[in-house]
Amino acid sequence: MKKSLQILALASATLSLSGCNFLDRLSEVGEPPKVSRIQDPTTQPGYKPVSMPMPAPTQPQAGVNSLWRPGARAFFKDQRATDVGDLITVSVNINESGQLTNKTSTSTANSEAASAATFFGLESGLKKLGASTTAPWNFGSTSGMSGNGTMTRQEQVVINLAATVIQKLPNGNLVIAGKQELRVNGDMRELSVQGIIRAEDISTLNTITSDKIAEARITYGGRGTLADVQQARYGQQIFDLISPF
Numbered sequence: 008m009k010k011s012l013q014i015l016a017l018a019s020a021t022l023s024l025s026g027c028n029f030l031d032r033l034s035e036v037g038e039p040p041k042v043s044r045i046q047d048p049t050t051q052p053g054y055k056p057v058s059m060p061m062p063a064p065t066q067p068q069a070g071v072n073s074l075w076r077p078g079a080r081a082f083f084k085d086q087r088a089t090d091v092g093d094l095i096t097v098s099v100n101i102n103e104s105g106q107l108t109n110k111t112s113t114s115t116a117n118s119e120a121a122s123a124a125t126f127f128g129l130e131s132g133l134k135k136l137g138a139s140t141t142a143p144w145n146f147g148s149t150s151g152m153s154g155n156g157t158m159t160r161q162e163q164v165v166i167n168l169a170a171t172v173i174q175k176l177p178n179g180n181l182v183i184a185g186k187q188e189l190r191v192n193g194d195m196r197e198l199s200v201q202g203i204i205r206a207e208d209i210s211t212l213n214t215i216t217s218d219k220i221a222e223a224r225i226t227y228g229g230r231g232t233l234a235d236v237q238q239a240r241y242g243q244q245i246f247d248l249i250s251p252f
Contacts, residue, residue, distance in 0.1 A: 039193050039231070048173055048184040057203060057222075061177040087209045088181065093172045096214040097185060097200050099225060104161040111154040118147035164227050167214075168198055179206050183220075194231030200224070 048054060088095040170185025186199040202220035209215050217223060228234075239247070 039190060039195075042188055042190060042195070048171070056174055057176065057182050059176065059203075064177050087206070087211070087213045088172050088183075089175075089206060091172050091175055094169050094213075095172065095181075095183060095204075095209060096212075097168055097170050097183070097217060097220070098214055099164055099166050099168070099198070099200065099217045099227075101162060101164045101217065101225070103163075105158075106160070107156075107158040109154075109156040111152070113153075114149075114151035116147075116149045164225075166198060166227075168200065170200055176203070180204065180221075181206060192232075194229055194233050196227075196229045198225075198227050200226075 049056075166187075168185050168187040170183040172181045173184050174182035176182065181204050182202075183204060184199075184201045186197070188198075189196045200217070200220070200223070202223040204215055204220055208219040217225060
């Protein structure tokens, strides 16, 4: 009975620690990952409009008897994203690499010696305990540490996705957000991008590169069968967190 209660307690703790992700994965056993519904990013929990220092807005004046529209970059209608709800293509091209090597070595050695020939009149008591009062007492300690670390990182992500303008700032900058999901067999690949762009950086093809996105938040990952295999089990993750060694 006691063993059954322990197993039940362990199962309850595992469920509470794994949270909704465990229940979601459990509901998808034997089925491919479900595609999430298309939703308005501004209605999602935790969404907050971007607030940044802005210059005073100015209104361009149209010339008298002029066919040119103030602020336009072409004679005809500009098809680039300018207002909330417009779409824009984001070209994500990340190719980064880095290498870091560290080496640390320390060592210390201490030694002390003391004689207990006269130890506050307690020499006889020390002799009864088997301690020598004639030979000096030596104290010493030695410690050392040697560490080597090498890190090599290389990342490459090349993909295009469409984003939506969700906010227009007073100075004309645009806040964009986009998400893309691709399901291949039993795995779901997810790519999302958020950030602030300048209208001037949008090309005539209504595209913008990821290096021109301020406050960029780009995530690329996946979930499904392969992701589960590549991820450590819950028990191992918990052990790694609480283990002091």
